[in-house]
Amino acid sequence: MLAFYYDKSFEGLLCAVFEAFKLKKMPECLLATEQVEPLLVSDTHHVEFDNAKYERVRKALINKLSKVALRHLMYVWLSELPESDLIVFRYICKVFKSSQSIETDFADQDVLAVHDIAKKVSRERHRVIQFVRFSAINNPVKDVFNDKEDKIYFSIIAPIYNVLPLVLKFFKDRFADQKWAIYDEKREYGYIYNLHSIKPVSLTDKNDLIINSQVNKNYLARDEALFQTMWLRYCNALTIKERINPKLQRQQMPSRFWHLLPEMKLML
Known part of the structure; x- marks a missing residue:
């Protein structure tokens, strides 16, 4: 089992892609520089950041992928989910190995994973903008x-x-x-x-x-507390108590955001 060590940056990940094709070896796991290697790892390779390698892979990706696919890769990277970097790594490697676009090949588990994770991250982005x-x-x-x-x-x-x-x-x-x-x-x-x-x-x-x-x-x-009080009174005046539906509110507005919203203090 081969493991690549890198600095856990997106730039470092693209350097790891370059090293994989250079060595003609694909790692089964990606580890941080100081991370202890798993028990089954038999071989390791340390990836050093090189701006020339990073730029070469970055430009090649821009030429091979659409803007939507590039955005999805960044969304997956920012998801910070376990092995999200490995999913991005395998996806990029498959992009370079294939002569055709793989963006809609949802039979591939990595392509499907990128699509699903990017969708979740995009939904969270919209929620942050809203709330x-x-x-x-x-x-x-x-x-x-x-x-x-x-x-x-x-x-x-x-x-x-x-x-x-x-x-x-x-x-x-x-x-x-x-x-x-x-x-x-x-x-x-x-x-x-x-x-x-x-x-x-x-x-x-x-x-x-x-x-x-x-x-x-x-x-x-000085005037912030006054404005918040006015806003609460306004929301309270508009509220029809008989129509309060906490279940529907949680569907439209996750309760984990409620403590951040002054108008939801009435519900807490």
């Missing part, structure tokens, strides 16, 4: 374009899959005139938009800003 709620807070991050302490719209998410990179363009277009930040509490990273560009951000003291998956009230802007 993200921003709270106005006093900007805890020093803005390189403005030294003043100003207001920023901050949101906390914890999606099943790592879909945060997939929603950034939507929010940049939707809120182009506002400073905002979205933080993935589950993976402990986020992005901030400063009216000029989107940059990755991490919180040095997450427990101070976020308490029980909610923004610490001490950081809320």
